[in-house]
Every structure is written in C-alpha cells, then in structure tokens.
Amino acid sequence: MPRVYLTAAYDGTAYHGSALQAGEPQTIEAYLNRAIHGATGDETPVIGASRTDAGVHARGAVYVFDTASSIPPDRFVHVLNHLLPDDIRIIESHEVPADFHPRRCEAVKTYVYRVLNSPQPDPTRRLYTWHVPRPLDVNAMREAAATLVGEHDFTSFCNVDSTAETRVRTILRISVERSGSGALRDTHDDEIAISVTGNGFLYNMVRIIAGTLVQIGWGWRDASQMAEILSAKDRGAAGCTAPPQGLFLIGYEWITDDNGAIMVKI
Amino acid sequence: MPRVYLTAAYDGTAYHGSALQAGEPQTIEAYLNRAIHGATGDETPVIGASRTDAGVHARGAVYVFDTASSIPPDRFVHVLNHLLPDDIRIIESHEVPADFHPRRCEAVKTYVYRVLNSPQPDPTRRLYTWHVPRPLDVNAMREAAATLVGEHDFTSFCNVDSTAETRVRTILRISVERSGSGALRDTHDDEIAISVTGNGFLYNMVRIIAGTLVQIGWGWRDASQMAEILSAKDRGAAGCTAPPQGLFLIGYEWITDDNGAIMVKI
Numbered sequence A, B: 001m002p003r004v005y006l007t008a009a010y011d012g013t014a015y016h017g018s019a020l021q022a023g024e025p026q027t028i029e030a031y032l033n034r035a036i037h038g039a040t041g042d043e044t045p046v047i048g049a050s051r052t053d054a055g056v057h058a059r060g061a062v063y064v065f066d067t068a069s070s071i072p073p074d075r076f077v078h079v080l081n082h083l084l085p086d087d088i089r090i091i092e093s094h095e096v097p098a099d100f101h102p103r104r105c106e107a108v109k110t111y112v113y114r115v116l117n118s119p120q121p122d123p124t125r126r127l128y129t130w131h132v133p134r135p136l137d138v139n140a141m142r143e144a145a146a147t148l149v150g151e152h153d154f155t156s157f158c159n160v161d162s163t164a165e166t167r168v169r170t171i172l173r174i175s176v177e178r179s180g181s182g183a184l185r186d187t188h189d190d191e192i193a194i195s196v197t198g199n200g201f202l203y204n205m206v207r208i209i210a211g212t213l214v215q216i217g218w219g220w221r222d223a224s225q226m227a228e229i230l231s232a233k234d235r236g237a238a239g240c241t242a243p244p245q246g247l248f249l250i251g252y253e254w255i256t257d258d259n260g261a262i263m264v265k266i
Helices: A028-040 A073-083 A138-146 A205-217 A223-232 B028-040 B073-083 B138-146 B205-217 B223-232
Strands: A003-010 A057-066 A088-096 A107-116 A150-153 A168-179 A191-198 A247-254 B003-010 B057-066 B088-096 B107-116 B150-153 B168-179 B191-198 B247-254
Touching: A003 A028, A003 A073, A028 A057, A028 A073, A028 A088, A057 A088, A073 A088, A107 A205, A138 A168, A138 A191, A138 A205, A138 A223, A168 A205, A191 A205, A205 A223, A205 A247, B003 B028, B003 B073, B028 B057, B028 B073, B028 B088, B057 B088, B073 B088, B107 B205, B138 B168, B138 B191, B138 B205, B138 B223, B168 B205, B191 B205, B205 B223, B205 B247
Parallel strands: A057 A247, B057 B247
Antiparallel strands: A003 A057, A003 A088, A107 A191, A107 A247, A150 A168, A168 A191, B003 B057, B003 B088, B107 B191, B107 B247, B150 B168, B168 B191
C-alpha cells in the first residue's frame, strides 16, 4: 500500500490547532482526514510531522498517509485541494517508502515569528503578526538570539505543561531581520522576522524565544541576560509567550545519509 | 461644532463595502457611526472621502464628522479604537475647518493592487492578493501601464453600471513592481504590486486596469494593445475586473494652494 507524503500550507486562524482531537472537528488533521476519505474511501488517519497550536500558520507542514486508492500519489495535490477549504492548501504530494515516518526521521525544521513593529496597527496583518508599537532594537535582539545557537537545555523556553522527556535541543541558525510588509511597504520596513532553525522544538519554544527577544528589543532586559535566562533552566526566567498568530511553520529539511536515504532517529 | 478628520485602516473581508447602505449593518461607515454615537451620543453620520467595494481593504481611508462632544479631536483615535472591532482601526484623528468636505476637495489618491504570482497558493494571503499561478512578464505590464498615465477618457476601464457624468480622469503615476511577501519571502519575490495614483477613479477602475495588465503579463495580449483598449472607450475592450481582495486604498494627499489651504474642486 503506497505511503503518500503531503506538504500543506494553512491559515491557522479558524482552527483549534493542527492535531486531531477527539470531539473537535475544527483541526487541520480532521479536515485532511475527511478530504482523504472523500477522495479514496480510506479511513486511515494522516500522520503529522509535528503539531501547531490554534492560530499558528504553516507554509510547509508535512503529513503522510497510506492508501489503497488507484490515484497516483502526485495527483493528490489536485484531488485533495478540491475537497479542502481554501485556508488549507496542499502544495505538493509524492510517494515515500512505506517505512518513512515523519516523527521518527531526522529533520531540520524552520519557524518564522513575525512582529509588526510600527506605531500604527494594520488590520490586514492582525492575524499574521504580533503588533508591538514600541520601537525595538534589532541589534540587541540579534545579539541575544546568538546566545541560543547550539545544543542547550531549553527548559527556560518550554511551556511548563510539556511532557518532553529531555529539554535538550539544538538550534542551528537564528536570525532577526527587519523586513517589509510586501507590496505595501513604504520606504521603511515595518516588520521584524525572527527565523529559527533547529532539530526539534519544545512546546511553545519559538513563541517564548520571540517573547523574550521582544522584551530585550524594547530595552526591558539587556541582551547579555539571555545567557542567564538559558542557564536558569526555569520557565519563569524567560519572557512572555508571544501570541500564536505571528508564528509560521516554514518547512522541513530531511537529513539523509551518504546514500541519500533519510536518516531514522536513534 | 468642531469637524473631526479620521484616517482609518480596515480589513474589508468581513464587510459589505465601506459605504452606508439602508438595512445593512455590516459596512465600515455603519461601524464608524455606531462607535462615534457610543463615544459622543451624536447621531450625525460620517462623510467618507470615497467608497470601497466588499472585500477591498484600506490603509488610509478618510472620514470626517461633526461633534459637539468635549473629547479633544486628536483623542478620537484612542476613544474610537476601544469601540471598534479589531479589523477597523483609526490611525489618527485631528480637527479640520468646518467647511472641509473630503469629496469636494482636490486630492491625489493612491491604490495598490497585489498579485500573488507564484505556482503555489498561500492560504495566509488568500484574502489580500489575487493568486495568478502563471508567470507574468512584469516588463510588458509596465510598458502597457505607462500608456495610461495622463488625462484620458477611461470608459474602457469603468464598470458599465457607473453613473459618473464624465469618464475623464488623470493618472499621475502608475508602477508595476515585483515585491516580496514580507518577513516570509524566500530569495525571490513572489508578489507583483500595481500602484496607481490619480486625481479620481471610476467605479472598478483600478481592478479593471489590474485585470487587463495581468492579461498582458501572461501574454494573452500584447503591451502595445493598451493604447487601442484605452481609445476604444468600451468596457468590452479591456480585460476582466480583478477580484476585490487584492485592492488596497493606500491614502490621500490633499492639494493645497500657495497659502497652504486645501483646494476646493471647481
């Protein structure tokens, strides 16, 4: 039975998160399962590579599912888009080996957190940015962010309700850049994009990093304090959890061995 | 009785256009009137500088209203934002002379039309761009757009239901630029922004210009045909009306005389 890999983009505004929940029809996975059932008759649920909270968006979320259908795997992009609401779009689909499991394979994942840093709000970005009117010092944010690169115990940046066995994760890259609002930008750029790439993320980790960096950006804390916050291994040491609507799951890069095979987690 | 000038930004997605309509509570002006009534007790309706259709957005829409309230005019920005939904925001407020009427004064107005020109859709921009997957030739669009600059009879770019007495308008500037999607842009820019500045616009004029430029961009028509389309003075000669969600009213620039007074239309 072929295993199909889906890359999905969604606007998380209308959903109670991505993961299937009993009795909750309004999740990304519930919609994917219903669309796959409509196309194939199959009842096997999708396996998601990760989950996002209510209001969080994705450009490159990854799902796999098994199907006995005769639909060619690369046609599911078209078939499913006819059955999905327009705030969930399949970007591409292809076959993967039957033993590919997205949560058991080595991957590098990238998130972007968008801050609208302008005195005025923008209603058309209210669902896609965190509006912080006070001017932020991007250099201080960048200096603090650099402290987080590498393998660390990220307990300070983990929601206390997390059930993760270990809080050690590796951040490979983190950048803080001023960035425009696209076609409508004026002469200056009014957004700050915090981009974080790592091998795994704890519950609310990127949002707590963003909340802490914004506190540093407005001068409430100094950039040099980031090292103490990290070594405290205490959620209370870090800043607030930034609101969900600024967070975008950008995508996955699967780690392959010398033969090009995707590596399985040990 | 002071006259108060409001600059407003809104996300037009949830509204049946900006203008007040009998029996239709879901318009921008209806919400402004209810907020002003809530703050002041006044029943006098706002006067809008122009109207936008359902689904069209604004960054710098202009309204005036008269009030006997003791609220200082520049405080209305805060007072009204507490009473308005979060998809309508007042950007600033100030007093203007009692005889300032925004539709009787000389102004230059700018609109931007956003096209998402990428093979893949983006759910988080579905309400703010027109998605055209086929690659567009920006140079051809720019060449065609240049034909429209100046004073012309824009009948070809006017909805046939328009009641305008004259279809002569002046386009001062028009630009067609590739532009990024803000913080999330990749190495390439995936939007095309059509920016049009003029002294007045006919019903659907910017959207018909955008629809025609997109037809030229994908090669269905040649850039040189724009002159014929314009001189035909026939709506049937131009392209489709681009969908509303790509259109943004950016703002007004009031024309003043040598003494700094805003000029009244003759």
